[in-house]
Amino acid sequence: MSGANFILLINVSVAGLLAASFMAVALHEAGRASPRWLAFGYLLGMVYFAIEFSIPAFDNARPVVVVAFAVFLGATIAFNGGLAHKYGVAPPWTPMLFFLVATSVAVYFVQDLPRQSLVRMMAYQLPYAVMQFIGLAIVWSSKQRHARLDRILMAVLAASGVQFASKPFIAHALGGWGANPQAYLQSSYALVSQSLGTVFGLALALLMLAILVRDLLAEVTSKSETDTLSRLLNRGGFTRRAELAVLGAVRQGVPVALVIADLDHFKSVNDSFGHASGDRVIETFAGFLREAAAGHHVSGRIGGEEFAIILPGTNLAAARLFAEGTRSAFSALPIDGLPADNRCTASFGVAELHPSEAFADLMRRADQALYQAKNAGRDCVRVSAGPDGNWSSAGIEAEARRV
Known part of the structure; x- marks a missing residue:
C-alpha cells in the first residue's frame, strides 16, 4: 500500500470521527443549524475520500472523478453553511450551488485536455480555493467575530485557500499527478496533497469544535448568572x-x-x-x-x-x-x-x-x-x-x- 493510500484511509476515519463529533454537538444543541451543517460537510468529506480510494477499481474513471470533485466541493459548501449559521450571516446557497454545478461541468470537459495540463489541474483545485475564501469572507463580514479563535480561523481558511490554489504548481513540480486517474495514488503529488488535506481539514474542524464549545460554555455560564425575571445578572x-x-x-x-x-x-x-x-x-x-x-x-x-x-x-x-x-x-x-x-x-x-x-x-x-x-x-x-x-x-x- 502506498503512502497516499494509507493517508487516504486515515482521512476516511478522521472525517467520520469529526462528523460524529459535530453531530454530538448538534444533538446537544438541537436548535442550532451550524453543527448539523458542519457534520454533513465532514460526512461528505468521508464519502469523498472513500470514492478517491475506489477510483483505481474503475476502467472508465471519468464520471467517478467528476462525482468525487462534486462531493468534495459539496463538503466545502456545507462547511460554509455551518460557518454562516454560526456567525449569523445569511448562507449564500444560490451562488455556491450554481458554482458547484458549473465547475462540475467544467471538470467533466477539461478531462479532454492532456492530464498534466496546468489548466486541467487548476480547474480541479481552484474551486476548492474559492470556497475557502468564501468561508473567510463569511467570518470577516460577521459582527460576531471578536475573539482570538475567530481570527485564527480566518487565518487558517486563508492558508487553506492558498494551498488549494498552489496544488497545480506543486503537482507540476513533482512530475504530475499520475499518468491516469488509476495511477494518481501512486504519485508523489498524491502523498503531498492528501497530507495537506489532512492537516487543513483537521485544523479547521478542531477550530470549529473549539469555537462551538466556547460559545456553548459562554451560554451556559450566562444562563447560570442571569436572573430569569429581571434578565439582569443574579x-x-x-x-x-x-x-x-x-x-x-x-x-x-x-x-x-x-x-x-x-x-x-x-x-x-x-x-x-x-x-x-x-x-x-x-x-x-x-x-x-x-x-x-x-x-x-x-x-x-x-x-x-x-x-x-x-x-x-x-x-x-x-x-x-x-x-x-x-x-x-x-x-x-x-x-x-x-x-x-x-x-x-x-x-x-x-x-x-x-x-x-x-x-x-x-x-x-x-x-x-x-x-x-x-x-x-x-x-x-x-x-x-x-x-x-x-x-x-x-x-x-x-x-x-x-x-
Missing part, C-alpha cells in the same frame, strides 16, 4: 463581573462607582396587588437599568427587590446624577396592573471606590448609603462617606454641579 454573576470591571478600572486609572437600589415598600405591593404585579414592578425597574446602562456597565438583581450597577469610568458625582435620574424617572412611571394613581419608588445608595479598597468594601459602603436613604424616608439618593469619613454633603453637591 448576585453571583454580578459579583464576578463587577469585580472584573473594578480591576479593569483600577488598571486603567479611572474612577469606578457603585449604585445600589432597593424598591420601596415592595412587600406591600405583593400583599395588596399580588405577586404578578410585584413581578411587573421588578421587570419595569430592571428595564430602566438596562436602558440607562452603557455597554461597559454591569447591572444585576442582587436580592429580591435589590439591584446594583457598577459604573467604570464614573466618579461619585456622576454616579449620584445617574441614580437621581433613575429614581426620578421610575417614580413617575405607571406600572401595568397597579392603580393609575399608584407610583412605585426606589431608594439609592452610591459609593466611589477609593485607593486600597476592595470590591467588598465598595459594596459595604454603598449598602450603608442605601440604609441611610431608607432611614431618610425612602425615594431618595444618599452617597457614602469615604473610608476616612471626610466626605461631606456640601462637597458632593459642589462636585455634582461641576459635572
Whole structure:
C-alpha cells in the first residue's frame, strides 16, 4: 500500500470521527443549524475520500472523478453553511450551488485536455480555493467575530485557500499527478496533497469544535448568572463581573462607582396587588437599568427587590446624577396592573471606590448609603462617606454641579 493510500484511509476515519463529533454537538444543541451543517460537510468529506480510494477499481474513471470533485466541493459548501449559521450571516446557497454545478461541468470537459495540463489541474483545485475564501469572507463580514479563535480561523481558511490554489504548481513540480486517474495514488503529488488535506481539514474542524464549545460554555455560564425575571445578572454573576470591571478600572486609572437600589415598600405591593404585579414592578425597574446602562456597565438583581450597577469610568458625582435620574424617572412611571394613581419608588445608595479598597468594601459602603436613604424616608439618593469619613454633603453637591 502506498503512502497516499494509507493517508487516504486515515482521512476516511478522521472525517467520520469529526462528523460524529459535530453531530454530538448538534444533538446537544438541537436548535442550532451550524453543527448539523458542519457534520454533513465532514460526512461528505468521508464519502469523498472513500470514492478517491475506489477510483483505481474503475476502467472508465471519468464520471467517478467528476462525482468525487462534486462531493468534495459539496463538503466545502456545507462547511460554509455551518460557518454562516454560526456567525449569523445569511448562507449564500444560490451562488455556491450554481458554482458547484458549473465547475462540475467544467471538470467533466477539461478531462479532454492532456492530464498534466496546468489548466486541467487548476480547474480541479481552484474551486476548492474559492470556497475557502468564501468561508473567510463569511467570518470577516460577521459582527460576531471578536475573539482570538475567530481570527485564527480566518487565518487558517486563508492558508487553506492558498494551498488549494498552489496544488497545480506543486503537482507540476513533482512530475504530475499520475499518468491516469488509476495511477494518481501512486504519485508523489498524491502523498503531498492528501497530507495537506489532512492537516487543513483537521485544523479547521478542531477550530470549529473549539469555537462551538466556547460559545456553548459562554451560554451556559450566562444562563447560570442571569436572573430569569429581571434578565439582569443574579448576585453571583454580578459579583464576578463587577469585580472584573473594578480591576479593569483600577488598571486603567479611572474612577469606578457603585449604585445600589432597593424598591420601596415592595412587600406591600405583593400583599395588596399580588405577586404578578410585584413581578411587573421588578421587570419595569430592571428595564430602566438596562436602558440607562452603557455597554461597559454591569447591572444585576442582587436580592429580591435589590439591584446594583457598577459604573467604570464614573466618579461619585456622576454616579449620584445617574441614580437621581433613575429614581426620578421610575417614580413617575405607571406600572401595568397597579392603580393609575399608584407610583412605585426606589431608594439609592452610591459609593466611589477609593485607593486600597476592595470590591467588598465598595459594596459595604454603598449598602450603608442605601440604609441611610431608607432611614431618610425612602425615594431618595444618599452617597457614602469615604473610608476616612471626610466626605461631606456640601462637597458632593459642589462636585455634582461641576459635572
